[in-house]
Amino acid sequence: MAQSQTQGMAPETDEAAHFQAKVDREIKIEPRDWMPDGYRKTLVRQISQHAHSEIVGMLPEGTWVTRAPSLRRKVQLLAKIQDEGGHGLYLYSAAETLGTSREEMVDALHEGRAKYSNIFNYPVLSWADIGAIGWLVDGAAIINQIALCRCSYGPYARAMERICREESFHQRQGYEIMMSMAFGTKEQKRMAQSALDRWWWPSLMMFGPSDRESAHSSQSMQWKIKRVSNDDLRQQFIDMTVPQADYLGLRMPDPDLKWNEERGHYDFGEIDWAELKRVVSGDGPCNKERMAARIKAHEDGAWVRDAAAAYAEKQRMRKEAAKIAAE
Numbered sequence: 001m002a003q004s005q006t007q008g009m010a011p012e013t014d015e016a017a018h019f020q021a022k023v024d025r026e027i028k029i030e031p032r033d034w035m036p037d038g039y040r041k042t043l044v045r046q047i048s049q050h051a052h053s054e055i056v057g058m059l060p061e062g063t064w065v066t067r068a069p070s071l072r073r074k075v076q077l078l079a080k081i082q083d084e085g086g087h088g089l090y091l092y093s094a095a096e097t098l099g100t101s102r103e104e105m106v107d108a109l110h111e112g113r114a115k116y117s118n119i120f121n122y123p124v125l126s127w128a129d130i131g132a133i134g135w136l137v138d139g140a141a142i143i144n145q146i147a148l149c150r151c152s153y154g155p156y157a158r159a160m161e162r163i164c165r166e167e168s169f170h171q172r173q174g175y176e177i178m179m180s181m182a183f184g185t186k187e188q189k190r191m192a193q194s195a196l197d198r199w200w201w202p203s204l205m206m207f208g209p210s211d212r213e214s215a216h217s218s219q220s221m222q223w224k225i226k227r228v229s230n231d232d233l234r235q236q237f238i239d240m241t242v243p244q245a246d247y248l249g250l251r252m253p254d255p256d257l258k259w260n261e262e263r264g265h266y267d268f269g270e271i272d273w274a275e276l277k278r279v280v281s282g283d284g285p286c287n288k289e290r291m292a293a294r295i296k297a298h299e300d301g302a303w304v305r306d307a308a309a310a311y312a313e314k315q316r317m318r319k320e321a322a323k324i325a326a327e
C-alpha cells in the first residue's frame with residue numbers, strides 16, 4: 001500500500017489520541033464528535049463519490065426501462081432504479097452530517113472535481129447487460145459495502161446496512177435474468193456470454209487500484225473507514241462469482257483464471273490498470289454522455305428545488321406568525 005503521510009505516526013494531540021483510541025475500541029464516531037480534518041475530508045470524498053455513483057448508476061439502466069422484455073421485468077427494473085436514487089439520497093445525507101452541503105457535492109461532480117464509479121461509463125448494449133449489471137455490478141457493490149457496514153463513522157455505516165439489504169435483491173434480479181438468458185435459446189445464451197465478456201473486467205476494477213497503488217488505503221484502514229483492502233475484496237468477489245458463472249454454463253473471459261488449491265482462491269489474469277485510469281479520469285466510452293445527462297437533469301430540476309425552498313420558507317413564516325400571535 002502507498003504510505004499516507006500520517007500512517008504509523010503517533011497522533012499529534014490529545015484529541016487525536018482520544019479519537020484513535022475510540023476507533024480502535026470500535027466505538028462509532030458520530031457527527032458532533034471531534035475528528036481529524038483528514039478523517040472528515042476522506043469521508044466526504046468517499047461518501048459523496050459513492051452517492052454520485054448511485055445517481056449516475058441510474059442512467060445506464062434507465063435506457064432499458066422502455067425496452068424491458070415483459071411487464072414483470074419493467075416493474076423490477078423501475079424498482080431497482082428507484083432504490084438507487086434512494087441510496088444516493090441516504091448517502092448525500094450521511095455526507096452532509098460532516099458539514100458539506102449537497103449543493104457543493106453535486107457541483108463538484110458536475111465540474112469534474114469529484115469521481116464516480118468507473119463502471120457506469122460503459123454502454124448497455126443488450127437486455128443481457130441488464131442481467132450482468134445486477135449480477136456483477138451489484139454483486140461487487142455488496143462485497144464492498146458489507147465491509148463498509150463496519151465503517152467507524154456511524155451515519156455511513158448505518159446507511160450501508162440498509163443499502164446492502166436492498167442491493168441483495170438487485171443482485172438476485174440480475175442473476176435471474178442471466179439464468180433465463182443462459183438457459184434460453186442459443187441466441188440468448190450468446191447474448192449472456194457477450195454481456196459477461198464485456199462487464200467482467202470493469203467489475204473487477206470497481207474495487208479500485210491494487211493495494212500497492214491505492215493512495216488512501218493505509219490511512220483509511222487505520223481510521224477503520226475501510227476494513228478490508230481493495231485486493232482482498234476483489235479476491236472475495238472473484239471466488240464468489242466464478243462458481244455462479246459455472247452454474248450458468250458461461251465462460252469467464254480470463255484464460256489465466258484457475259483454482260489455486262494452495263491459496264484456497266482463484267488465480268486470475270492481469271487487470272488493465274491503464275483502462276481504469278483512463279475511465280476514471282473522464283475518458284471512458286460514456287463519460288461525456290453520463291455527465292451531460294446529469295447536468296441537464298440538474299438544470300431541468302431547478303424549478304423543483306426553487307419551489308420546495310419557497311414552500312419551506314412559507315411554512316417557516318406561517319409558523320413564526322402563529323407563534324407571535326399566540327404570545
Ligand code: BYC
Binds near residue numbers: 046138141214215
Ligand atoms: N471508480 O486510494 P484508492 C452501485 C479512485 S454504486 C472510480 O483505492 P479509496 C450501483 C479513488 O476515488 C457503488 N474511481 O481510493 C449503483 C481515488 O481517487 P481520488 C459504488 C475510483 O477511496 C447503481 C483513487 O482512485 N460504490 O452499487 O481508498 C446501479 C485512488 O484509489 C475507483 C462505492 O462508491 C473506481 N472503481 O478506495 C448498480 C463504494 N476506485 O478520490 C449499482 C465506496 C478507486 O483520490 N467507495 N477510485 O480522486 C469505496 O469503497 C472506495 O472509495 C473505493 C476506492 C474502494 C472505491
